[in-house]
Amino acid sequence: MISNIIVISSIVLALVFTIVWIARPNLRRRIEAPKYDFLRQVQRYNRQVGDKRDDKNGVRQ
Amino acid sequence: MTITADQAPDNRVDTQLVHAHGLAALVTLLIAVVFGIVVALQFIFPDITGSWLPLGWGRLRYAHTQGIMLGWLGNAFIAFMYHAVPILTGFPVTSRKLGLWIFGLWNFAVMAPGWILVLSGVSQPLEWAEFPLIIDAFIVLALLLAAIQFLPPFFKRSLEKLYVSSWYIIGALVFTLLAFPMGNIVPEFVPGAAGAAISGLWIHDAVGLFVTPLALAILYFVIPSSTGRPIFSHYLSMLGFWGLFFWYPLNGTHHYVFSVIPMEAQFAAIAASALLGVVVVIVVTNLMLSQRGAGVIPKDVGLRFVSMSVIFYLLVSLQGASQAQMALNKAVHFTDWVVAHSHLAMLGFATFAAIGGIIHAWQRIPWAPYNARALEWSYWLLTVGISAMFIDLTIAGIIQAQLWLGGAPWLESLQASEPYWVIRVLTAVPIAGGFIMLLVGITTGPRGAGAMAVEQKLIEQPVEEITPERVRVSEAVRERDIRPAGRGLVMAYIVAFVAGIGFFILSVSLLGVWPGRVLAEQTVAMAPPYPLTPTVSEERGRAIYAREGCAYCHSQQIRYTEADMARFGAPTLAWETRFDYPHLMGTRRIGPDLSRASGTRTDNWHFVHLFAPRAVVPQSIMPSYASLFDGSPDKPTQEARDLVAYIESLGRARELAWPDGDEAARAAAGDDKWALMSLNAPLLNAHPGRTRPRGDAPTLANPASAEKGLQLWNDNCTGCHGPGGRGDGPAATWLKPAPSNLTMREFTADYLADVLWNGVHNTAMPAWRDHSPENLAALVDFVRGLASVPQEPAASVADLTLGASVYSGHCAECHGDSGAGDGFAAGELPIAPTDFRGERPSLGESVRVLRSGVNGTSMAPWTDRLNDDEILAVAHYIRQFFDGQRESQENDR
Structure with a gap:
């Protein structure tokens, strides 16, 4: 009984995610946005590391 | 694209806290690994630490796992969060002073006293929760402070903005805070199997809600940072996030498959385990595609560790999903297969991720020493060592499973395992070497060498093309993001938190609370009407049994499988565990299960066995507990007496209830086929060593070589x-x-x-x-x-006549008229008199026994009642009872 609920709810969740993915291209783009944003943040930080190698108290732009 | 100064986030990383937790992680790791190596050595040299209890197997085992999870991974994850959170959010963590408090609490109020207490014998016999309650309180406090330290920066940004690593960090901090008290404190107050159901949840939540999210946060962070490319799909990563937080907590009961915990809960956990495997494939596919172009063995050593962690994650997850299935679980549960699995999870997947995270952060501490060559060595040594250990223990597990299912004597499985345990110890050489090189790698070498490597890589790295569409989307999100937090943002957080907490509550309700209620009802319905409560001595013995980690070897539960029933007897019913606070249901079986130990061995045997295990069981690998004695097995301290009293109580209540009590329980069981499996077991106690009345031995034809x-x-x-x-x-x-x-x-x-x-x-x-x-x-x-019995002189008629007379007057009442040991008094004697038809002592031996008696039996010395002639005569007389001559004559014919 419980295992059936788990399996059925899993299938429903998977379907919902898939339908949203297919039906909402805008949402698809927005969901992907954080990875680009993160990449910019982390690359900026990485560049700061090079700039501030002698800063003993941390890195700050 | 550039960011204007007013939009520029404050991404200051407190490198000193990263450094402090990173070093603490390495120091605690090395200590925990030493504990682990000693534990592994004790399988081969059980007496290597003598019988000094603080270095006993159980206590070291407790200290080992808590050290790896809390000391090593805990510190490593905190170090990583100090590095990652400001970068992910653009805001610093809450307070440096708070950071110092967390560092102090974690290392000097949790790890150091936790280890001291566990090694001193103050602990909980709960897997992954061995530190005692007082330490648990400090852990909860530290987790609370960590949440205050790391969560607020995330709440300053919109939910839509959160990168997957942020989700995992938030999830880990929140859910560990919920799951830890549930798994570490609640089982102290919920007895037996119901407590085990809760404990099982924590065993998996420790991995699924604490270790895995933070390890995945590292993987999703380090890969794009090192490759200079975004991850393959943020959508898939979020699918993985919600999938993991939904299914991971529902896995818990798969640690107790075929146990007395309701089968419905077990089936749910098994289904969730399989589904989790599917989610992990999605996660790993995404992570592998995110590394495209980095090479099979990436040049960046931090990324290299992360890359190997992804592979280990795939392996361990698929293994976990499959070993939860009943067909495989029936065979490999309790074996070294599971030990291989847990080491692959904690030392493979999680440790490689944590090392990758630490190295990544270290490379970005401009003043930190960095020795790339040592880190390269560390990678190869650890990869080889952990892989070899995993393969070795997996094979050992398969062999143990085969022998157990085939009903082979227990010691055969120990003997067959020994070469693999030796190899396990050998794998400690590269593993320990790898960890030492890791320490060397981050404490020696030129300062800022890591940062130079990062700088060099930035020059070499191709810049990821950001298409106009990506910029537009990102800008739109950013505009929303820098808006002041409004009702929509608050609502979004509430929805996410309610969903996440809802998953957690669902798992606790389905796999913790509901099974507990069912087990409580079963206990009321099936327990004997007059419960046999443990005595004070047995209670104290139970505490010693728990303190020394005995259940970690002796499993303390008979499962609902044919193999367990054949070897140990009727599976454990819920009511049999009702006085266990906390439960002792183990997940490993190195020694035989002791659930039905009552009445199987004598107290004398137990004392000798505890004092010097190999004296009575030459192939035993049990550690000596000679410290519980005043120098000799016949001088047990009160602790030894209590421990033996407890062992002797195991299964006694069911024994006394059998068969009438089980008859009543059978009526209460209705059509519950699992309960009936226990109640209809052919033998309540099937222990192969348990003594029985004479007479049902099989015919021994065709001897082996x-x-x-x-x-x-x-x-x-x-x-x-x-x-x-x-x-x-x-x-x-x-x-x-x-x-x-x-x-x-x-x-x-x-x-x-x-x-x-x-x-x-x-x-x-x-x-x-x-x-x-x-x-x-x-x-x-x-x-x-x-036998080297000399040719005895023939007895004279006078001797035989006198012997017959003496025997009839003094011996026959016990040994019987025909020497069969069936005299009228025999039934009253604790040890049956010798049956002279099957056993014939030499004349000299008989005379010795008649003169000295047999200490520990009812056979007293006879010198005060018989003179030398009478003793000699009766010694001659009893020889004629022997059937051996008849036997040899029959054989001759």
Whole structure:
């Protein structure tokens, strides 16, 4: 009984995610946005590391 | 694209806190690994730490796992969060002062005192929760402070903005704070199997809600940072995030498949385990595609560790999903297969991720020493060592499973495992070497060398093309993101938190609370009407049993499988565990299960076995508990007496309830097929060593080889009877009655077969029913061959007449008129009198026994009632009862 609920709810969740993915291209783009944003943040930080190698108290732009 | 100064986030990383937690992680790791190595060595050299209890196997095992999870991974994850959170959010963590408090709490209020207490014997016998309650309180406080330290920066940004690593960090901090008290504190107050259901949740939540999210946060962070490319799909990563937080907590009960916990809960956990495997494939596919172009063995050593972590994650998850399935679980549960699995999870997947995270952060501390060459060595040593350990223990597990399912004697599985345990110790060399090189790598070398490598890589790295569409989307999100937090943002967080907490509550309700209620109802319905409560001594013994980690080897539950029923007896019912606060249901079986130990061995045997295990069981790998004695097994301290009292109580309540109590329980069970499986078990206690009344031994035809007989003798008998069979083995001086001197006795084959099959009740001589008839026949042949009884002088008629008279007057009441040991008083004696039809002592041995008696039996010295002539006469007389001559005549015919 419980295992059936788990399996059925899993299938429903998977379907919902898939339908949203297919039906909402805008949402698809927005969901992907954080990875680009993160990449910019982390690359900026990485560049700061090079700039501030002698800063003993941390890195700050 | 550039960011204007007013939009520029404050991404200051407190590198000193990263550094402090990173070093603390490495130091605690090395200590925990030393504990682990000593534990592994004790499998081969059980006495390597003597019998000093603070270095006993159980305590070190507790300290090892808590050290790895809390000391090493805990510190490493905190170090990583100090690096990652400001970068992910653009805001610093809450407070440096708070950071110092967290560092102090974690290392000096949790790890150091936790280890000291556990090694001093103050602990909880709960897997992954061994630190005692007082330490748990500090852990909860530290987790709370960590949440205050790391969560607020995330709440300053919109939910839509959060990168997947942020989700995992938030999830880990929130859900560990929920799951930790549930798994570490609640089982102290919920008895037996119901407590185990809660404990099982924590075993998986520790991995699924604490370790895995933070490890995945590292993987998703380090890969794009090192490759300079975004991850393959943020959508898939979020699918993985919600999938993991939904299914991981529902896995817990798969640690107790085939246990008394309601099967419905077990099926749910098994289904969730399979589904989790599917989610992990999605996660790993995404992570692997995110590394495209980085090469199979990336140049960046931090990324290299992360890359290997992804592979280990795939392996361990698929293994976990498959071993939860009943067909495989039936075979491999309790074996080293599971130990391989847990090491692959914690030392493979999580440790490689944590190292990757630490190295990544270290490379970005401009003032930190960095030794790239040492880190390269660390990678290769650890990869080789952990892979070899995993393969080795997996094979050992398969072999153990095969032997257990086939019903082989327990010691055979120990003997078969020994080469693999030796290899495991050898794998400690590269593993420990790898960790030492890791420490060398982050504490030696030029300062800022890591940062130079990062700078160099930025020059070499191709810049990821950001298409106009990506910029537009990102800008749109950013605009929303820098808006002040409004009702929509608050609502979004509430929805996400309610969903996440809802998953957690669902798992606790389905797999913790509901099974607990079912088990409570079963206990009320099936328990005997007059419960046999433990005595004070048994309670104290239970505490010692828990303190020394005995349940971690002896499993303390008989599962609902044919193999367990055949070897140990009726599976454990819920009511049998109702006085266990906390529960002791283990997940490993190195020694045999003791759930039905009551009435199986004598107290004398237990004392000798605890004092010097290999004296009575030559092949045993159990550590000595000689510290519980005042120098000798016959001088047990109160603790030893309490421990033996507890062992002797295991299964007694069910024994006393059987069969009438089980009859009532059967009526209450209705059509519950699992309960009926236990109630209808052919034997309540199927322990092969348990003594039984004589007479049902199988016919021992076709003996195995003489070499087999010798091997069986050496492996099983020499501890008591001595190598030559003179009754002078290492245990002999402590056993009462002393083991027989087999060289001074002749036996009939049938009699020996009977003794081997049924044992000798109330003595240290157990039954050996787990051996095949062929092997027992070989052993019988060997034992009969030990006899070196001299050619005795023929008795005169006068001697026989006198002997008959003495025997009739003094001996027959116990030994019976025909010498069969069935005199009218025999039934009242704790140890059955010798049956002279099957056993014929030499004349000299008989005279010695008549003069000295047999200490520990009802056979007293007779010198005060019989003179030398009478003693000699009766010694002659009893020889005529022996069936051996008849047997040899029949064989001749």
